[in-house]
Amino acid sequence: MSGDFSADVIIVGGGPSGVGAALELRRRGVARVIVLDREPDLGGATRHCSHSPFGMREFGRVYFGGAYGRRLTREAADLGVDVRTGHSVVSLGMDGVLTVANARGVETLSARRVMIATGARETPRSARLVPGDRPLGVMTTGTLQSYVAFYDQMPFRRPLIVGTELVSFSAVLTCLGRRVWPAAMIEAEPYARSRELYTWLPTAAGIPVLKGAELVDIRGSRRVEAASIRRNGRVSPIVCDGVLLTGRFTPEAALCRQSPLGVDPGSAGPAVDQDGRTANPVYFAAGNVLRGLDTGGWCFREGRAIGAAVAEDLARDGDAGAAVPVAFDDPVKLVVPGLLRRGGLAAPALRDFQLRVTRRVRGRLSLELDGKTVWSRDGAWMPERRILVPIPPDAARAEQVRFRLAEDA
Numbered sequence: 001m002s003g004d005f006s007a008d009v010i011i012v013g014g015g016p017s018g019v020g021a022a023l024e025l026r027r028r029g030v031a032r033v034i035v036l037d038r039e040p041d042l043g044g045a046t047r048h049c050s051h052s053p054f055g056m057r058e059f060g061r062v063y064f065g066g067a068y069g070r071r072l073t074r075e076a077a078d079l080g081v082d083v084r085t086g087h088s089v090v091s092l093g094m095d096g097v098l099t100v101a102n103a104r105g106v107e108t109l110s111a112r113r114v115m116i117a118t119g120a121r122e123t124p125r126s127a128r129l130v131p132g133d134r135p136l137g138v139m140t141t142g143t144l145q146s147y148v149a150f151y152d153q154m155p156f157r158r159p160l161i162v163g164t165e166l167v168s169f170s171a172v173l174t175c176l177g178r179r180v181w182p183a184a185m186i187e188a189e190p191y192a193r194s195r196e197l198y199t200w201l202p203t204a205a206g207i208p209v210l211k212g213a214e215l216v217d218i219r220g221s222r223r224v225e226a227a228s229i230r231r232n233g234r235v236s237p238i239v240c241d242g243v244l245l246t247g248r249f250t251p252e253a254a255l256c257r258q259s260p261l262g263v264d265p266g267s268a269g270p271a272v273d274q275d276g277r278t279a280n281p282v283y284f285a286a287g288n289v290l291r292g293l294d295t296g297g298w299c300f301r302e303g304r305a306i307g308a309a310v311a312e313d314l315a316r317d318g319d320a321g322a323a324v325p326v327a328f329d330d331p332v333k334l335v336v337p338g339l340l341r342r343g344g345l346a347a348p349a350l351r352d353f354q355l356r357v358t359r360r361v362r363g364r365l366s367l368e369l370d371g372k373t374v375w376s377r378d379g380a381w382m383p384e385r386r387i388l389v390p391i392p393p394d395a396a397r398a399e400q401v402r403f404r405l406a407e408d409a
């Protein structure tokens with residue numbers, strides 16, 4: 001039953017999480033499901049990843065990024081999802097009313113439920129405040145991979161790679177795949193931000209991995225000619241013809257920020273409860289918009305689980321009730337879900353809290369419900385690593401929910 005609405009559910013974003021949700025909604029008999037994406041094809045950030053692996057757990061085989069996007073497109077067509085690419089959502093209204101721009105102009109669409117699945121993006125130079133000249137050749141991994149995947153162009157021969165997150169090694173793979181040897185890989189922290197193990201890749205290829213090294217200057221009149229790094233208090237130049245600023249993902253949540261939904265100060269994405277529902281019960285969210293980067297497979301499964309919750313929510317159409325925020329302090333950076341609702345579904349979409357920390361830290365992480373510790377663990381916690389804590393069955397009944405991380409002396 002769609003009534004006066006354009007659809008039962010509109011999903012904003014056709015990456016793995018949005019398509020995962022759309023497929024699940026259709027499998028569960030939700031009649032009218034629209035996926036809107038501003039790009040010409042489905043697949044989201046996977047479209048420009050010219051390497052594997054994608055799809056193993058959801059489709060039982062390994063795809064390269066482009067082929068994975070095509071598989072999502074086929075699945076959506078087979079299940080009758082109404083896919084509208086080239087459609088950019090420009091505002092979210094209170095009651096599931098969306099303003100959408102496309103080649104024909106601006107239109108208004110509405111739905112009984114809306115899911116935000118707009119992904120995340122790397123932090124570009126402007127937001128990192130890197131000093132120096134403004135030559136061509138400074139870009140993020142996503143931009144580099146788009147040049148390669150969509151235009152068959154490699155914009156440099158000897159870039160400097162800044163960062164050691166998982167995506168930074170994806171940048172190394174893209175370079176090596178095109179016989180481009182980066183001048184070096186640098187990391188401001190004294191450790192690799194992803195697993196130390198991954199540094200074997202650049203090391204085996206003869207690319208120096210310099211930890212504790214900070215980018216302090218970029219030089220070049222038209223194109224990049226050199227970059228300066230500070231390491232052990234000394235500034236030294238590195239000759240390079242490009243600078244790849246990798247990682248430091250932030251949710252693509254401008255739509256939420258400018259709408260009544262708002263964003264969570266920790267994750268910078270919309271806060272959701274254990275069913276993926278935001279503070280406004282018409283809106284749900286899933287995938288990287290919730291917290292910055294996770295893998296494609298994780299986002300697909302998360303989208304599917306929250307899609308199932310949306311289907312159930314439509315069927316019961318009851319009041320979800322007020323939400324209790326999940327509190328935490330530094331060095332915890334974010335917690336998803338950041339809300340818990342007493343009136344949530346019997347089987348919640350999210351079984352675990354997902355946490356990230358701001359820096360490498362050792363100590364005891366604990367969860368308190370109404371002042372009582374119900375879970376704790378000692379460990380060494382790394383930034384950019386997913387930390388999972390099971391959501392206790394009675395957590396949604398608590399009036400105060402708090403994570404603490406007590407650092408070892």
Ligand SMILES: Cc1cc2nc3c(=O)[nH]c(=O)nc-3n(C[C@H](O)[C@H](O)[C@H](O)COP(=O)(O)OP(=O)(O)OC[C@H]3O[C@@H](n4cnc5c(N)ncnc54)[C@H](O)[C@@H]3O)c2cc1C
Pocket residue numbers: 012013014015016017018036037038039043044045046049051052053054087088089090117118119120141142145167170252255286287288289293294295296297299
């Ligand atoms: C460079 C790079 C390399 C990666 N390598 C791997 C890898 O090797 N393996 C792996 O598992 N994962 C990898 N990932 C991560 C993987 O791509 C993401 O986890 C996954 O794509 C996230 O899915 P998502 O649906 O949450 O968001 P996205 O895939 O980012 O999709 C979001 C979609 O929303 C659309 N959108 C945004 N705003 C609007 C709007 N206002 N209106 C309409 N549409 C909008 C975008 O166009 C996009 O299609 C990589 C990511 C990057 C950036």
